[in-house]
Amino acid sequence: MKGFIIIASLKPGHEKELLVSNAKIIVPIFIGATVLLAGARSISWETDHPPVGMCVGECYEAYKVEDAKRREAEAAMLAAASPADLGKKIYAACAGCHGLNGEGGVGPKLQGATKNAIVSMLTQYKNGETRGAQSALMWGQSAALSADDMANIGAYVESL
Numbered sequence: 001m002k003g004f005i006i007i008a009s010l011k012p013g014h015e016k017e018l019l020v021s022n023a024k025i026i027v028p029i030f031i032g033a034t035v036l037l038a039g040a041r042s043i044s045w046e047t048d049h050p051p052v053g054m055c056v057g058e059c060y061e062a063y064k065v066e067d068a069k070r071r072e073a074e075a076a077m078l079a080a081a082s083p084a085d086l087g088k089k090i091y092a093a094c095a096g097c098h099g100l101n102g103e104g105g106v107g108p109k110l111q112g113a114t115k116n117a118i119v120s121m122l123t124q125y126k127n128g129e130t131r132g133a134q135s136a137l138m139w140g141q142s143a144a145l146s147a148d149d150m151a152n153i154g155a156y157v158e159s160l
């Protein structure tokens with residue numbers, strides 16, 4: 001209130017006092033307006049546009065179409081792939097120890113083993129059975145393999 005009174009009283013010699021009291025009013029108003037404006041801007045920004053990285057509405061519909069196409073192509077590719085092809089993909093994780101062509105390395109040579117032998121050995125490892133001194137290494141390797149995976153790996157190893 002005092003500020004308003006001083007603004008109103010334009011008596012000579014009161015200029016400095018007037019400036020200070022005006023600043024006391026103008027500065028808070030300016031800060032308040034800035035905060036309000038910034039707030040309003042951020043609210044309208046959030047509601048007008050989805051935040052960066054979020055895919056909604058049309059974007060999500062387009063994504064669903066693309067994703068369905070991708071799944072179809074993937075299924076067609078898998079259907080066309082031979083067991084040995086599928087086994088080759090999984091074997092990539094085995095090559096480090098058994099050699100790119102199953103010639104052996106850290107792990108024994110697999111080349112020359114039949115599909116059935118491979119499936120049977122992998123099944124034993126998956127069941128936690130001990131075959132050689134380092135079987136523990138293969139327990140982890142075979143844990144996630146399905147019966148199909150093992151048959152596919154067997155088909156691939158047989159083809160080496």
Ligand code: HEC
Binds near residue numbers: 122
């Ligand atoms: C970290 C190294 C390592 C990786 C990776 C690995 N193996 Fe082995 N593998 C071994 C070792 C060591 C043995 C011998 C285990 C034992 O003493 O019984 C072995 C044994 C085997 C045997 C038995 C061979 C035989 O003649 O007795 C088969 C089959 C086999 N691994 C398949 C695989 C397949 C398939 C994968 C990939 C899914 C794989 N391994 C990944 C190290 C590995």
